[in-house]
Amino acid sequence: MTRKRHSGNRPLKTKDLRILAGCGGTPSPRFPRSLGGGAPSPGGRGGDGRGGRGVRSGGGTLRHRKALPPPLCRFPRRAARIRQDSALSGLLFSSYGEGTRAFRERAVKPHVLVLGAGVVGLCTALDLLERGFGVTVLDREGPERQSASHGNAGMIVPSHFVPLAAPGMVALGLKWMWNPESPFWVRPRLDADLCRWAFLFAQAATPQRVAAAAPLLRDLSLASKACFEALAERHGNAFAFQKRGLLMLCHTAHGLDEEARTAEAAHRLGLPAQVLSAAETAELDPGLRMDVAGSVYFPEDAFLVPGLFLDALQRQVTEAGAEILWNTEVEGFQMKGRRILAVRTSRGELAAGQVALCAGFWSADLARQLGLHLPLQAGKGYSLTVERLPHRPRIAAILTEARVAVTPMGDGVRFGGTLELGGRPGTIHPARVRGIVRSALRYFPDLDPQIFTDVPVWSGLRP
Numbered sequence: 001m002t003r004k005r006h007s008g009n010r011p012l013k014t015k016d017l018r019i020l021a022g023c024g025g026t027p028s029p030r031f032p033r034s035l036g037g038g039a040p041s042p043g044g045r046g047g048d049g050r051g052g053r054g055v056r057s058g059g060g061t062l063r064h065r066k067a068l069p070p071p072l073c074r075f076p077r078r079a080a081r082i083r084q085d086s087a088l089s090g091l092l093f094s095s096y097g098e099g100t101r102a103f104r105e106r107a108v109k110p111h112v113l114v115l116g117a118g119v120v121g122l123c124t125a126l127d128l129l130e131r132g133f134g135v136t137v138l139d140r141e142g143p144e145r146q147s148a149s150h151g152n153a154g155m156i157v158p159s160h161f162v163p164l165a166a167p168g169m170v171a172l173g174l175k176w177m178w179n180p181e182s183p184f185w186v187r188p189r190l191d192a193d194l195c196r197w198a199f200l201f202a203q204a205a206t207p208q209r210v211a212a213a214a215p216l217l218r219d220l221s222l223a224s225k226a227c228f229e230a231l232a233e234r235h236g237n238a239f240a241f242q243k244r245g246l247l248m249l250c251h252t253a254h255g256l257d258e259e260a261r262t263a264e265a266a267h268r269l270g271l272p273a274q275v276l277s278a279a280e281t282a283e284l285d286p287g288l289r290m291d292v293a294g295s296v297y298f299p300e301d302a303f304l305v306p307g308l309f310l311d312a313l314q315r316q317v318t319e320a321g322a323e324i325l326w327n328t329e330v331e332g333f334q335m336k337g338r339r340i341l342a343v344r345t346s347r348g349e350l351a352a353g354q355v356a357l358c359a360g361f362w363s364a365d366l367a368r369q370l371g372l373h374l375p376l377q378a379g380k381g382y383s384l385t386v387e388r389l390p391h392r393p394r395i396a397a398i399l400t401e402a403r404v405a406v407t408p409m410g411d412g413v414r415f416g417g418t419l420e421l422g423g424r425p426g427t428i429h430p431a432r433v434r435g436i437v438r439s440a441l442r443y444f445p446d447l448d449p450q451i452f453t454d455v456p457v458w459s460g461l462r463p
Helices: 101-106 119-130 169-176 192-204 207-234 253-268 278-284 306-319 360-369 430-443
Strands: 055-057 060-064 091-094 111-115 134-138 184-186 246-250 274-277 294-298 323-325 330-336 339-345 348-351 354-357 379-386 396-399 404-409 412-421 457-462
Touching (some): 119 134, 119 306, 169 192, 246 253, 253 294, 306 323, 354 360, 360 457, 396 430, 404 430
Parallel strands (some): 111 134, 134 323
Antiparallel strands (some): 379 457, 396 404
């Protein structure tokens, strides 16, 4: 599929829309996919494989659109051909049938309500604005919000081409569940949705699915990286985009052997990867002494500062003419059959021509009101950003055995990790934070444990 821009002299059709990866705060196998990277997921490489098939009913339309990278650049066609099972896209709901008079009249000045002002909502809004749509963005929090992407590791990772749902992940997850400091933990509870999600996850964790997803994830990530580059160039790199690659640091020889096999798979996909000894790793990044057996270096990867990226997106969206309604919680929908006539909010009803659902984990609750069931679970991640470190790495890294991400940001370093299924907003599980800190000290023995004292802990829910 190719991107189409709308001119004002032809009727707008819903099929021209493509909405970005839609419920998301998480970009990749080991990381949230909205930024292509974030707090590492517990077990491997690749994003979660969810998808949906478009549905047509009555005069209105309801479409599941495929995940695309941020706007403002061209990208390979094959990156747009995302299979049904590769990633859960945003949801676009139209109140008008494509062939109706109301739709044609509305197409003169199309308007979309975007529900959610996180990275997905803002990217979606910016893309819609460039296509000629009018846009209003709603968010339940204020402009100083801390969404699922504000505190992630900010990594853009073409090296993450293996889905999280991979063979062996179910057994590894069960093993980790009994250790509260492990990279993965499930809050114990009786929950039918959690059981259904776990069943679907296990069904997806097959070699065939992994092999099919790898080239798609590669193309999507490379296309996303190109878009980040274009956005940084256009706006003076306001979000500190750095093309320095990624180091997969391996504390043990066994871990290095496993990562070397991933490097071989990367070569088969045409992605460069270098297996380095401990001495070669230290030569490549001498900023902070590492206790490792070696590493694998992926030069195509990159990183940025997520908070600055969101600030830049917000400025561009408002400068392009969109209105952002802060502290506006969506309470429901006024429906006529399968059409959305209005969105009920804490500030009253808002007429809805079309609606883009980009509310992260909360998209599941909103979709349920529309008769849809999305298999989403809240995955809580944590991060600590230590400022003014005299010695720090210059290349982003993942501590492979610990599943902890380490990203240089200005004169500080962000340490992020864990996947806590069923975590509640605003709560901090101390054992999860201890696991991150202990892992950092194990890989970087020159770090003073006191640097983590009184450092604010960020946590966020990603779907």
